[in-house]
Ligand code: HEC
């Protein structure tokens with residue numbers, strides 16, 4: 201629950217959650233299939249709660265698709281994990297130590313198989329793989345919108361329209377400043393990332409198209425046009 205943790209809301213209004221709640225109320229028979237958090241995240245009582253894409257949906261190796269790869273590099277840069285040349289920074293060690301992202305293909309494949317095996321208790325394996333793939337397509341498109349937003353703001357620092365905030369290590373926005381982002385345009389980017397991108401891809405992974413589309417994707421499209429509009433206005437104000 202909360203700003204960046206809406207999984208309960210997503211699940212409870214998905215077919216899975218609705219069935220579970222109807223079962224609890226005795227409207228559906230007790231033997232009805234309805235997965236809850238533990239079914240998919242604590243397989244066999246395992247408390248790791250580790251997934252392929254993790255909480256922030258970044259991972260290594262980078263995607264093969266060139267556009268998506270470029271977009272993920274941009275996102276890793278604003279997370280401070282890669283520097284402007286694309287080389288790892290000290291934050292990568294923090295990520296490693298915290299186990300917050302999968303950093304090898306084997307690691308990712310293991311988590312993915314665990315999830316598909318779980319879905320396969322109730323669904324055909326092909327269906328499950330297809331649904332997870334669709335969620336990844338949503339993630340790829342969401343990453344593109346976010347990366348475009350990041351590039352607009354980076355452009356403002358690069359052409360001197362906006363001074364790079366002193367606390368920033370590099371000449372692009374730093375997503376981990378959270379609400380302390382220095383101005384409206386960076387705050388909007390922060391929301392685009394932690395609120396709307398999260399809803400877009402997590403909604404898709406939790407079989408909730410309403411979240412993925414309306415609370416996620418649609419908001420991101422609006423975030424990007426607002427960021428673009430603000431950038432135009434800032435350049436015009438500077439030129440005056
Ligand atoms: C039907 C299976 C399913 C159910 C039920 C489910 N999830 Fe998920 N969850 C997923 C999938 C699939 C992903 C994304 C997996 C990936 O990254 O490959 C995910 C990702 C997540 C993540 C982000 C990953 C991370 O490691 O932080 C969180 C948090 C999460 N779920 C919480 C919940 C909560 C809380 C509930 C119950 C309210 C829930 N999920 C119910 C399938 C499920």
Ligand code: HEC
Pocket residue numbers: 215216219233234235239240315316318319320321322323328331332407
């Ligand atoms: C405990 C059994 C169970 C598990 C595990 C499970 N599901 Fe489901 N799922 C169901 C049931 C039952 C429905 C409702 C089917 C219906 O309404 O026809 C459903 C519905 C869905 C739907 C909606 C389909 C539609 O027509 O709207 C999707 C998508 C889905 N599941 C994906 C997944 C994925 C992906 C996983 C694994 C991450 C998963 N499910 C795990 C039982 C399960």
